[in-house]
Amino acid sequence: MGCKMKLIFRYMKKYKVAVFAAIFIKLIGTMSELSLPYILEYMIDYVVPSKDLVQVVIWGLIMFAASIFCRQFNVMANRKAIYNAHKVSYDVRGDLFKKTANLSGDSFDEFTLPSLISRMTSDSYNVQSAVQQLQSLCVRAPMMLLGGVIMTLFMDFHLAMILIVMLPFLIGVVLIVSLKGIPIYTKVQQRLDSVVRIMRENITGIRVVKALSKADYEKRRFSRANEEMAKSDIRAGTVMAIPGPFMQLCLNVGLTFVVIFGAKRVNDGLMQPGIILAFLTYFNMITMGVMGLNRIFMSLSKASASADRIDDVLKGNDDWIKTDEEPVEGDDFISFENVSFSYGKELNTDNGFAGGKREKALDNISFSLKKGESLGIIGPTGCGKTTIINLLMRFYDPDEGSIRIDGKSISSFDKDELRSKFGAVFQNDMIFKDSLYNNIDFGRNISKDEIAKAIKDALADEYINALDKGLEYQADIKGANLSGGQKQRLLVARALAGRPQILVLDDSSSALDYKTDSAMRKAIKENHKESTLILIAQRVSSVMGMDKIMVMDNGKCIGLGTHKQLMESCSAYRETYEMQTT
Template identity: 50%
Template sequence: MKRIITYYLKPYYLRMTVGFFIKFSGTLMDLFLPWTLARMIDMVIPAGKKEEIFLWGIFMLVCSVLAVTLSIIANRMASRVASDSIFTIREDLFRKVMILSNRQADEITRPSLISRLTSDTYNVHQMIGRIQRLGVRSPILLVGGIIMTFLLDPVLACILLGVLPLLTAVVIGVSGKSIPQFTQLQEKVDGFVRLIREDIAGIRVIKALSKEDFERERFDQHNREVVDWEKRATVTTAIINPVMNLFLNMGLVCVIIAGAYRVNEGLSKVGTILAFMTYFTIILNALMSISRMFVIVSKAAASAERIDRVLKGEDESSFQLAPALKEKEKETSFLEFDHVSFSYDGSGNHLRDISFRMEKGETLGIIGATGSGKSTVVNLLMRYYDPDEGTIRINEQDIRAMSLKDLRSRFGTVFQNDVIFEESILENIRMGRNISEKEAVDAAGYARALDFIGEKGGISESLNIRGANLSGGQKQRILIARALAAHPEILVLDDSSSALDYKTDSQLRRELKENFSHTTCILIAQRVGSVMNLDQILVLDEGAVIGQGTHEELMKTCEGYREIVTSQMGVGGNV
C-alpha cells in the first residue's frame, strides 16, 4: 500500500489536492443546508418577512446546485486519477512479470500472477477512486455534522457523541477480522483460476478419458471453498451496517426524547430539532460510507500487498550482477558446461556435475528418460535459472557476465509446448523481430512447412489461439521456422520433432546440415533416430551424465544408451 500511495499516486498529488478542495467546498454546501433550514423555520418564517424568506430560499437553491456541480467535477477528477494510476501500475506489473526470474514465478505460481494482474489491480483501482470520492466527503460530513450539531444544541450533541465510540469500535473490530479473510479469499481465487485454466487447456484429454465428472467434482470443491471464504468475509463486513444502524437509531431515539423535553421547556426550537435530525442522518450516512470504505480498503490492502510482492520480486536483471568475465586457462571451446549442478527447489538434485563441450557448428543430441534433466540443461544455458555450482561458458565467457539480451539473442529455440499466437503465420514466425517476409518463407521452407502453409491459404493466413486449427506436427513446423528465421548462432530444439513423421524429421535434419552448418545445434529428443547422426550425444539419467560420445562410441561404452537403442530399434541397433 505504501508504494501505491508514495510512488504511484505521487504524480497525481496536485490533481488530487485540487479535487480535494473542490469536493471539500461541495460538501460544505451540503452541510450548510440543514442549518439554513433551521434558521428559516425558527427565525425567518415566524418574522413573516416574505422577501427574506425568498432570499433564504434562493440561498438554499444555490447551495444545492453548487454542492451537486462541485461533487460531479471532483468525482470525474477522482475517476481519472484512478484510471491513470492503475494504468501505470498494470504496466509496471506486466513488465515485471515478463522479467520475473523463473524461480520467483515458480514460487508465486503463474495463475496467481494472472489474478494479481487482473482482480488485484481492479481492487486497487476501486480503492483509489472511492477514497478520493467518499474518503474526502464522508469524514468532512462526519466532523462537520458533529460541529454543526454542537452549534445547534450542545446538550443533544453530547448524546450523539456518546454513540460514536461504540461505532468506531465496531468498524475497527470488523476490519481487523476481515482483512486476513480477504487475503485468504484471494488465495482461494488463485487456486480456482489455476484449476479453470488447467481444465480449459486440457478439455480434450478430460473428454477423452471421460473425466468430466471427476473434474466437475474438483471444480465444485474449489468453487465451494471460494464461496465459503467469500461468505466468511462478507458476513464479517455485513455486521457493520446493521450494528451501526442499531446504535445510531438508539441514539436518535434518545435525541428525540431529549429534544421534545427541551422544546417543551423552551430550551430549544422545533427547527433546531429538525435540523439536528437531518445532521444525524448525514452523520449516519457518513459513518456507513466510512465503514464501506474500510471494506474496500481491506480488500485493496490485501491486493496491494500481493502486487507489491511481485514488484519487489527478484527479476532477471539482478542476474547480471553475477561474477564478472573470467579468462580461462584451459583449452577453450565455443560452448561449455563446466561441472554444473542445479536444483530447482534446493532439495532435489536435478542436474549433477554436468560437463560437456561443443565447438562452433557442432551438433549435440541429449537423450534420456523423462525427468532426467534434458530440458533443465537448456533452462540453465538460457539463464532461466542459474546453476548452484559450476560454470556455463559461451565463447569462453561465463554466461553470467553477459547481458541477458546479448545471451538470448544468440539462440533460436523451440521448447516443449511452445505457444502459437492468434496471429498470422508470418507474425508467428517473426514474433516482432526484424525479419523480412522472404526470410520467414525461407525459414518455413527449412522447417518443411511450406506445403501445409499453401493449403491454409498462404503465410498471411491467421492462426487460431494456441494453433487450434493446426495439427501437432504442423504446429511444430511453425515453431521450428520461428527458431530458424533469425539464423541463430545456437539452435535448441527441445523435443520439437516428436510430432513430425520420420520422413519430415529426416528432411529437417538434412536442411539443418545443409543450410545451418555454422549453427551450433542442441537437439533434445526421445527418438534415437533423431540424434544418432549428430557429432555428440549426451545420455542423461536422473540428472547425471551416464554416457557421452558418438552413437558408435556409446553403443560400445554406455549400457543405458544401448538399452534405449534396443528398445527403439531392435537388438542390432538398426531400424
C-alpha cells in the same frame, strides 16, 4: 494496515496533483452539502416567521444554488477519482506484467501462474477500488461525520452530546472489525488462486477431460474449490457486515433521544423548532458518514490484503543479476563445467517438509561445443534434458559450476545480448492468435526473404502455400486450427528466421514422421551451418547424426560421444537404439 498500504500510496504519488484536486473538489462539494440543513433551519426559524416574501425567495434561491453547487462539485470529484484510480491500476498492472516477465524461475514457480493471474486481475481491481474511495469516500465520510458533529455542536451543545457519547463505540467497532478483515480477505484471495488454477487446467485440458469422460469429476473438483472460496468470502462478508447494523441501531437510538429531548427543550423555550429538523438531517448525514467509514475500512481491508500480495511479486527475485566475471580464453563456444542444479527451495520443517536436501535435477554436468557443432541430448522423461536448456538460457541459475558462451559467463551478459543469440523451440511452445507471418516474425522485423527461407528449411512451405491466405492465415490460440506437425514446423521456422548463433530444438519433431524429421534436420544442417545446434529428442534417429550425443539419466551424464562411440561404450544408449530400430 499502514505498512501494507504503502504500495498504494507509492503509486498514487505519481498523480498527487490530480489526486489533491479531486480531494479538494470533493471537500468543497461536501461542505456545500453540510450547509443545506443549516440554511433550512435558518429559513424555518427566522425567515418564514418574518413573513418577508423577498427574503423567503432569496434564501430559497441560496439553498437551490447550494444544492446545485454540491451536486456539480461531487460529480466532478467522483469523475476525477475514477480517472485517477484507473491510472493507478493501469500502472500497477503494467508493473506486475513487467515484473512477472522478469521473475526468476524459482520465484515464478513459487508464486504459480494462477496466483499471478489473480494478482493481476482481482487484486489490482481491489487496489483500484481503494484508490477511488480514498479520494471520494475518505473525504466525504469523515467530513459528513465531523462536519455534522461540529454543526450540531454549533446549533445546540446539549443535543449534540447525545451523538458524541456514541461515536467512540461506533468507531471502535469499525476499527476492530477492519483489522480482523485483512487476514480473512487474504485467505479469500488465496482461495481464488485455487479456483483460477482449476479453471485454467480444465480450459487448457478440455479435450483430455472430454476424451476420458471426466467432466463430472472435474465439476466436483471445481465445486469443492468454489465452495471453499465461497465459505471464505461469506465469512469475510459476515465479519465486515457486523458494524452496519450496530451503527444503525446506535444512531436510531440517538435520534430517538434527540427528538424527545429536543421537543422538551422547544417546549421549555430553550431552542427553536427548526433546529430539531436540522438535527434530524445532520443525524442522517452523520449516519451516512459512519456507514461510509465502514465501507472505507471494508475496501481498505481488501486492498491491504491485495496490496500485500502485489508487493510480494514486485519484490520477487529478478531473473537477471549481472556479474563482472572475466572471460576465459579458449576455442569452446558453449561450455558447462561441473554444473549442478535443483528446482525449488530448500526442504525444511518450516515449509512443512521432512527436512533434507533437494533432489538434484542436474548433477555435475560437463560438456563443451565449438561454434557450428551440434549436440544431441537423449534420455528418459525427467532426466534433466530440458533443465540444461533452462540453465543455458538463464531461466534459472545453477547451484554449482559455471556456464560459458564464447568464454564469458552467461551471468556477465546483458539479458538482451544473451537471449538474442538463441533461436529456440520448447516443448508445448506457444502459437499466438495471429497470422502465421506474425507468429514467425514475432515482432523482430525479419525480412520476407529470411522468413521464406526459414519456412522452406522447416518444411512448412508446402502446407502454408496450400492455405488460401498463405502466411496471412490466422492461427487460433495455441494453434488449435493446425495439426501437431504443422505447429511444430511453424515453431521451427520461427526459431530459424532470426539466424541464431545457438539453435535449441527441444523435442520439436515428436509430431513429425521419420521422413519429414530427417529432411528437416538435413535442411538445417546444410543451410544453418553457422548455428550451434542443441537438439533434445526421444528418438535415436534424430540425434545419431550429431557431432556429439549426451545420454542423460536421473540428472547425470552417463554417456558423451558420437553415435559410434556410444554404441560401444554406453549400454543404455545401445539398448535404446536396438529397441527403436528392431
